[in-house]
């Protein structure tokens with residue numbers, strides 16, 4: 001049997017792909033958080049709950065309307081994104097100009113309410129969502145066999161991260177967003193409707209979370225806690241990458257997933273803690289995060 | 296003045312509890328270059344920001360083309376055709392020179408196109424892909440002026456565009472202001488340097504303690520030097 005540092009190669013490959021899959025979710029979720037934090041200055045604690053809503057909306061679309069996975073990948077983010085727009089317009093907007101803490105408490109409260117309502121409705125064990133037919137089964141890469149759905153998640157998340165990055169770095173809309181993140185009043189004084197830009201940005205960040213939720217739906221059960229289990233690691237990702245850094249959250253997300261995977265192979269006992277160890281080290285050496293600009 | 300573009304009456308403005316502008320009155324006619332002179336802290340920047348809608352609490356009347364803008368949001372004031380080149384220049388670090396140039400949306404036809412702007416400011420063309428804040432101070436100032444010339448705004452508010460710049464650059468900015476006047480733009484210019492102001496302006500308002508205390512035509516400037524030295528303390 002082929003081994004690397006005393007571990008079977010296949011085990012290593014298996015954990016690495018699982019790490020990449022987890023990393024894909026960290027990247028997608030922290031990307032949305034970074035965009036929202038950059039422009040709104042709000043630490044969106046509702047992000048995990050909105051991720052979970054994305055999965056439930058996909059389940060609801062299938063169960064009640066017969067709308068399948070591929071359509072849900074587009075429809076569910078739109079539905080949850082619209083919910084985010086309403087949340088921003090009705091609640092978050094009122095906290096403009098106040099300390100971070102208010103936004104954090106408000107969105108945390110929203111998360112508790114959303115998760116509580118969903119638990120009430122669906123119980124803690126949740127519901128099942130089947131892997132779409134075309135993505136069932138194994139994918140033989142020659143050197144390893146990989147569940148096709150995992151490969152798809154990594155590809156879809158990477159594509160979405162790349163598209164978001166291109167939108168922000170290479171388009172006019174993205175330039176306006178970056179400028180407003182630096183100096184919103186001046187951008188508004190040039191004639192840009194910044195309040196609308198803020199609302200749409202929140203909606204888009206939330207839609208990214210919901211997209212991740214749809215990707216996650218067929219992996220385990222769709223349940224009300226799926227967001228809160230994940231969100232703590234995602235916040236660690238954001239801190240490690242550097243608050244508000246777009247590239248930082250993508251690279252850090254995938255990187256942390258891989259590090260977690262490797263730890264599962266070489267030191268399984270430490271796999272739950274390794275992200276936080278990395279976080280502590282990064283905060284000690286680079287308090288602004290790996291990609292953050294020091295304030 | 297029948298062709299009055301901007302009319303400010305009894306403009307008051309506050310930062311928190313500080314009452315900064317205490318009844319500013321001024322007029323700018325279409326096609327004029329008018330300066331706002333005054334010592335540091337007189338309220339010149341606050342006047343421009345209030346016209347642009349950037350000061351939270353303001354009262355009085357600001358009419359642009361006969362329409363009242365005192366209660367409008369700054370983006371709507373910009374859309375009406377007023378543009379600000381701020382004192383701190385406001386070049387964005389996360390945008391390239393070209394992106395900075397293209398940032399303000401076009402609000403009306405009649406702005407300068409990019410080739411014309413590159414002719415006026417050749418340095419911007421050479422460095423269009425650099426990060427905005429990598430430019431020298433003079434180049435950043437040119438970028439800050441160029442980007443509002445694109446938008447088609449007819450009234451340009453320029454806040455100390457020559458501050459801290461080398462004499463050759465000051466001359467270039469002077470040429471630019473005369474060139475845009477020729478193209479029919481209207482300019483309200485804040486200056487500390489009245490020698491420079493005299494080379495570009497039709498009229499000068501003098502500001503002290505948040506009000507206008509005098510108005511001098513450029514033709515009368517030579518006779519008003521003693522008075523001006525008193526006002527400006529130079």
Ligand SMILES: Nc1ncnc2c1ncn2[C@@H]1O[C@H](COP(=O)(O)OP(=O)(O)O)[C@@H](O)[C@H]1O
Nearest residue numbers: 310313315333334335336337338339340341342
């Ligand atoms: N953001 C601010 N908050 C509080 N006070 C301010 C602020 N900006 C300017 N001031 C005060 O307002 C007065 C006028 O400032 P300003 O309009 O910048 O003067 P000028 O441009 O003529 O030098 C000064 O006394 C200044 O200290």
Ligand SMILES: [Mg+2]
Nearest residue numbers: 339340341382
């Ligand atoms: Mg000033």
